[in-house]
Structure formats: structure tokens, C-alpha cells
Amino acid sequence: MALIVQKYGGTSVGSIERIKNVARRIIATKHQGNQVIAVLSAMAGETDRLLKLAEQLEFDPEKINEREMDVLVSTGEQVSIALMSMAIETVGEKACSFLGHQIQILTDDEYTQARIERIDPERIHKALYDGYIVVIAGFQGIDKEGNITTLGRGGSDTSAVAIATTMKADLCEIYTDVDGIYTTDPNICHQARKLAKISYDEMLELASQGAKVLQIRSVEFAKKYGIPLHVRSSFSADEGTIVCQEDKSMEKAVVSGVAANKNEAKITIHGIPDRPGIAATIFSSIADRGIVVDMIIQNISEEGLTDLTFTVPKDNYQYSLSIINDICRQIGGKNVLGDEKIAKVSIVGIGMRTHANVASRMFSALARENINIMMISTSEIKVSCVIAEKYTELAVRVLHDEFQLDKDPDYKE
Ligand code: ASP
Ligand code: MG
Numbered sequence: 478m479a480l481i482v483q484k485y486g487g488t489s490v491g492s493i494e495r496i497k498n499v500a501r502r503i504i505a506t507k508h509q510g511n512q513v514i515a516v517l518s519a520m521a522g523e524t525d526r527l528l529k530l531a532e533q534l535e536f537d538p539e540k541i542n543e544r545e546m547d548v549l550v551s552t553g554e555q556v557s558i559a560l561m562s563m564a565i566e567t568v569g570e571k572a573c574s575f576l577g578h579q580i581q582i583l584t585d586d587e588y589t590q591a592r593i594e595r596i597d598p599e600r601i602h603k604a605l606y607d608g609y610i611v612v613i614a615g616f617q618g619i620d621k622e623g624n625i626t627t628l629g630r631g632g633s634d635t636s637a638v639a640i641a642t643t644m645k646a647d648l649c650e651i652y653t654d655v656d657g658i659y660t661t662d663p664n665i666c667h668q669a670r671k672l673a674k675i676s677y678d679e680m681l682e683l684a685s686q687g688a689k690v691l692q693i694r695s696v697e698f699a700k701k702y703g704i705p706l707h708v709r710s711s712f713s714a715d716e717g718t719i720v721c722q723e724d725k726s727m728e729k730a731v732v733s734g735v736a737a738n739k740n741e742a743k744i745t746i747h748g749i750p751d752r753p754g755i756a757a758t759i760f761s762s763i764a765d766r767g768i769v770v771d772m773i774i775q776n777i778s779e780e781g782l783t784d785l786t787f788t789v790p791k792d793n794y795q796y797s798l799s800i801i802n803d804i805c806r807q808i809g810g811k812n813v814l815g816d817e818k819i820a821k822v823s824i825v826g827i828g829m830r831t832h833a834n835v836a837s838r839m840f841s842a843l844a845r846e847n848i849n850i851m852m853i854s855t856s857e858i859k860v861s862c863v864i865a866e867k868y869t870e871l872a873v874r875v876l877h878d879e880f881q882l883d884k885d886p887d888y889k890e
Pocket of ligand 2: 486690692
């Protein structure tokens with residue numbers, strides 16, 4: 478008998494009809510001789526609806542009561558697990574729902590962004606042993622004081638992986654509204670191809686570069702504990718994509734995916750003194766306000782002055798600009814310029830480690846379309862370029878083409 482954890486996202490449980498459809502799937506899995514734990518998100522749109530209710534209170538964003546935010550947004554999942562358990566029971570199977578505190582999903586006390594530290598397997602084991610399908614609320618836990626915490630947007634993925642780890646599950650399936658991980662967003666590029674498998678590291682890079690299928694932390698967790706994830710659709714029986722440890726066959730593809738991210742803006746400070754401590758002053762003033770800087774470029778200095786360009790999330794753009802304007806005055810810099818109309822396109826692939834010229838092929842492909850590159854950053858398995866936002870879709874298609882991502886690498890050589 479295998480133990481299977483199935484996570485269903487908001488769209489998969491977005492209506493009573495869909496809840497019934499998922500209930501049938503869960504029951505079918507049980508009838509094949511398995512034990513099943515289902516981890517659910519809130520019904521589609523519910524978490525956003527709750528957040529909007531709180532927004533109407535018009536509180537000062539600096540003074541958000543995050544403890545109460547978590548009490549609020551964790552309610553969405555309570556609704557979906559109760560409805561799912563009832564839907565399963567109407568078909569004559571036994572089901573039992575659990576909230577985070579009932580199975581001691583212990584987290585740290587970072588409200589709205591908490592990390593899971595431990596889960597108590599006892600009650601889940603008992604329910605499974607007694608023949609129940611176990612239905613667990615994703616996205617939530619409690620801190621050691623018993624306060625309700627949530628795990629960040631998309632956090633049910635991480636709940637599912639953590640539960641699969643604790644319960645030593647044989648399989649962790651992530652059911653979502655797309656049928657797997659694609660070489661790029663199929664809405665942008667019709668040639669996008671579904672990948673049969675992808676390594677944890679590639680998935681992590683793609684997720685942090687803008688692919689939204691899995692919460693990043695869930696992939697980190699899966700990687701740490703070596704749990705393969707099967708990302709698939711709850712609307713079809715097709716196989717999806719396995720996210721797993723890398724193997725030799727994966728290196729055949731030089732590039733596995735192209736991602737685009739329009740959620741960043743860039744800021745340049747001109748004419749700042751080039752001396753020790755300046756970069757530290759600038760970036761600590763931003764980091765202290767919880768703003769995450771992504772790319773950074775510093776120019777060669779001329780006559781003791783230099784320029785610094787970096788990117789921040791678009792949501793933090795205005796705030797960052799005002800901070801940087803102040804800093805610029807303090808350190809005697811010339812001026813500050815910003816640009817919100819940028820995008821970052823990235824190519825990702827573990828094959829880059831063993832193939833030369835990948836970056837130059839990327840730059841040439843963009844150049845052929847007259848797309849100017851404003852910033853570049855690289856890692857062992859990724860090259861990213863910042864370009865003008867209006868060229869995003871074109872750049873994605875051009876890169877998809879250049880690296881022949883429409884073809885399965887097995888048929889290439
Ligand atoms: N309901 C939460 C959200 O919308 C968590 C999740 O769906 O994974 O972000
Ligand atoms: Mg999700």
C-alpha cells in the first residue's frame with residue numbers, strides 16, 4: 478500500500494462542481510489501494526477577497542497587524558477542507574479534515590511568511606490507520622505560542638511537501654490548473670513544450686525568474702529532502718512534469734526553459750564617490766526596509782566617481798526611489814534615475830555547465846531583433862538580461878527558437 482499526498486490548488490477547488498471532481502479523484506486513488514492525504518488551498522480568489530476586505534480598513538501599511546492578517550487569510554482553507562471532506566463522505570468514503578493547529582504544523586513566528594519547523598505525524602497516522610482520507614488545510618500553521626501563522630502566497634505547495642516529508646510519503650502530486658512545467662509560458666510562445674522532468678535547481682531558477690507554478694520554498698524543501706514532485710492538472714488524466722534530482726539525461730538540453738519577469742524596476746545613482754562603505758550604505762538602507770534587491774551593476778569609476786544600477790520589485794519602486802534620493806544627497810552623489818518599464822528575461826538549464834557559448838548565443842539572438850540589453854547577470858545554470866519591457870514577448874520567442882526548445886533534446890543530435 479502506497480501513501481500518496483495530493484495537493485490541490487485554488488482553481489481545482491474553485492467551485493462545488495470542482496470540489497466534487499477532486500473528491501472523485503481522491504477516492505479513485507484510495508480505491509487503487511493507496512492511503513491518501515489531500516492538502517488544499519482556499520477556493521480560487523478567496524485569499525485575494527480576504528486581503529481586499531482588510532485593505533478597506535485603510536490602515537497604514539507600515540503598521541499592519543500581521544498576526545490578525547494571518548487569522549483572517551487562513552480561513553479560506555478551512556472552508557475548502559470542510560467542503561471536500563463532506564463531498565468525499567457523500568460518496569460513501571470516510572474523510573476527516575484537519576487545520577494546522579490540530580496536527581501541530583509548527584512554524585516560526587514570522588507572520589505572513591512563516592516557515593514550517595515540524596509537523597506531528599501522530600494524528601494523521603491514526604486517521605489513515607482508521608481508514609480515513611485525510612484532508613489538510615494548506616498555507617497555515619501555528620507558532621510555539623499557538624498563534625496562527627501563514628506561509629506566504631502559494632504556501633499550500635510547501636505544506637504539501639512538508640507533510641509528504643514528515644509522513645514519508647511515496648509520492649507527492651501537485652495538482653494545479655496547468656498540466657505541467659513548460660519550456661516557457663505557452664500564452665507567450667505557442668511552441669512551448671511540456672517537460673517530462675526537470676531538476677530541482679532548474680525549477681528553483683525558473684520559479685525565482687517569474688514562473689509561478691510552484692512556491693519557491695516548496696521546491697527548496699523537496700530538494701532538501703529528495704522528494705520528487707509530480708506537477709499535473711486536476712482537469713485531465715495526463716501525466717505532468719516530475720521535478721526531481723538531476724540526472725545525466727537532463728544535461729542534453731543546453732537550456733531547459735525561458736522565463737520572463739516584468740515585476741522589477743531599475744534605479745541608477747550617478748556620480749557617487751567611489752570609496753569603501755558607499756555600497757554598504759546604499760544597500761543596507763534598502764535592505765533595512767525589507768526591500769529585496771536583485772541585480773546590481775557598478776561601473777568602472779572615473780575621477781573617483783562611479784555609477785550604480787540595481788533592480789527592486791516594482792511594488793517597492795516609489796519607496797526605494799525616495800530612500801535612494803535621500804541617500805544620494807547624503808553621500809554627495811549627482812542624481813538618481815529610475816525606469817519602471819523594464820523586464821528580465823532568463824534562460825535556465827543545467828546543460829550550461831557543460832556547454833560553452835550559451836550566453837553569447839543569447840546576446841546574439843537578442844541583437845538580431847535589435848533588442849538592447851541594459852543589464853546582465855549570470856549564475857552557473859542561468860543567464861538573465863534586463864531589456865525594455867515592450868520587447869518581453871518577442872525576446873521570449875526569439876530565445877525559445879534559438880535554443881530549439883520546441884524539440885525534445887533526445888531527438889536533437
Ligand atoms: N490560499 C493561499 C494563496 O492564495 C495559499 C495557496 O493557495 O497556496 O496564496
Ligand atoms: Mg499555487
